[in-house]
Amino acid sequence: MPKRVIQGIEELKTLVGQTIGVSDWLAIDQARIQLFADATGDHQWIHCDPERATTQSPYGRTIAHGFLTLSLCTLLSDMAFTIEGIRMGLNYGLNRVRFPAAVKEGSRIRLVVTLHDIKDIPGGVQGTFKNTIEVEGVEKPACVAEAVARFIA
DSSP, X not given: OOOEEEEHHHHHHTTTTSEEEEOOOEEOOHHHHHHHHHHHTOOOXXXXXXXXXXXXXTTSSOBOOHHHHHHTHHHHHHHHEEEETOSEEEEEEEEEEEOOSOOBTTOEEEEEEEEEEEEEETTEXXXXXXXXXXXXXXXXXXXXXXXXXXXXO
């Protein structure tokens, strides 16, 4: 999908309740899962041992860490939309995160971003976004995260 370009904070304010972007599909391979495991020290076999996961996991293969999936919101958001005319955007935190479905190695994910709320803050705005990471061909989302970001004009 083409990346959406939002023309500044004033246009962003008009988009409350709307989907503001959908990313391209991103393949999740074992190399990415392993890099995340190495970076975080989380080498649980369900993520890092393809042979064991094939025989012992209910998924039949390794799965991505939930926090890997969540961390990809930044990359996927950048694919989905941009806001022109701001000095910077800052991750302000998360209100709620859930992982309803696993991301199996070899699958593809994408992000759908909906602007839930926006309010003025000194120098800019604070937005609350519903980030839904979908897995291609899977009914349940892999991750639903209510993220809060600040944009400084």
